[in-house]
């Protein structure tokens with residue numbers, strides 16, 4: 001039995017006109033806030049970004065996910081059940097705000113850091129949540145007969161997924177190719193790694209920068225020393241280069257704002273406050289695709305639909321989410337229990353921490369989608 005506490009929405013009569021112009025449907029489906037249960041804004045911020053991923057929301061509120069729940073993994077399907085229950089409540093249009101107590105309780109059962117009332121990193125929360133949601137939904141997908149011409153990238157993908165697939169994997173997971181090349185003999189060696197989000201460094205010498213600069217830094221080659229070259233059979237200098245070998249439909253980009261302060265005593269973290277200019281439309285990933293994979297047919301330009309923001313410092317900070325509602329075609333600010341319209345010109349700010357981009361076409365979440 002899943003119960004999510006909620007507060008009914010009461011609109012003062014004088015505000016009805018304003019609200020109906022902002023919320024053309026009854027009560028603003030998908031515009032329900034999340035109460036802060038004591039520093040849970042990191043969680044709320046991520047949940048709102050996920051809730052504004054229409055393909056995931058539709059999967060939850062139509063109960064499609066129930067056909068794919070896996071009980072044989074660590075979290076036994078409990079995480080996806082709680083996430084789906086919460087998303088359903090966020091989209092039923094009945095509540096101004098609700099509390100995500102049950103999700104927090106279940107997450108805390110499997111990971112101690114989510115149990116307490118301390119502030120946590122929304123990026124860490126997202127990465128763990130993605131991993132758990134994938135394993136909660138994974139089903140064995142018997143691949144077609146192994147082809148003789150299976151590419152190294154496809155082989156590595158199969159090794160990672162172990163032929164188990166999920167909606168989460170299909171939506172959010174991509175793959176990076178890492179190539180190391182000997183500077184003496186040009187011998188190349190490639191490895192592949194899967195990701196549910198890209199973690200980009202920010203330049204430390206610029207207060208204002210472009211997302212493309214962070215991408216260039218991440219994907220441009222770096223010189224490494226003492227690489228065991230299999231051809232020269234000795235340690236050599238080499239160049240290590242990253243490229244994308246598989247682009248996911250939903251591309252999540254994390255900007256590494258927190259870093260260990262080496263001057264401080266003990267474990268101390270500092271925050272980079274860079275103002276990163278990122279595109280709301282047409283983020284082009286073409287320059288970062290591995291040449292060997294460039295013929296794959298997926299779209300390579302993305303539209304922004306969600307931002308997890310962090311304000312303040314490592315010790316005392318606050319998270320919000322800016323999300324573009326697919327249903328209303330406009331941006332909203334989700335600040336714990338308060339949801340308010342947001343002007344598009346305010347989406348880019350120095351608080352931006354995690355960006356959610358998609359190339360999937362928008363879908364309308366209608367009342368008929370609701371399973372209950």
Ligand SMILES: [Zn+2]
Nearest residue numbers: 182185229232
């Ligand atoms: Zn060599």
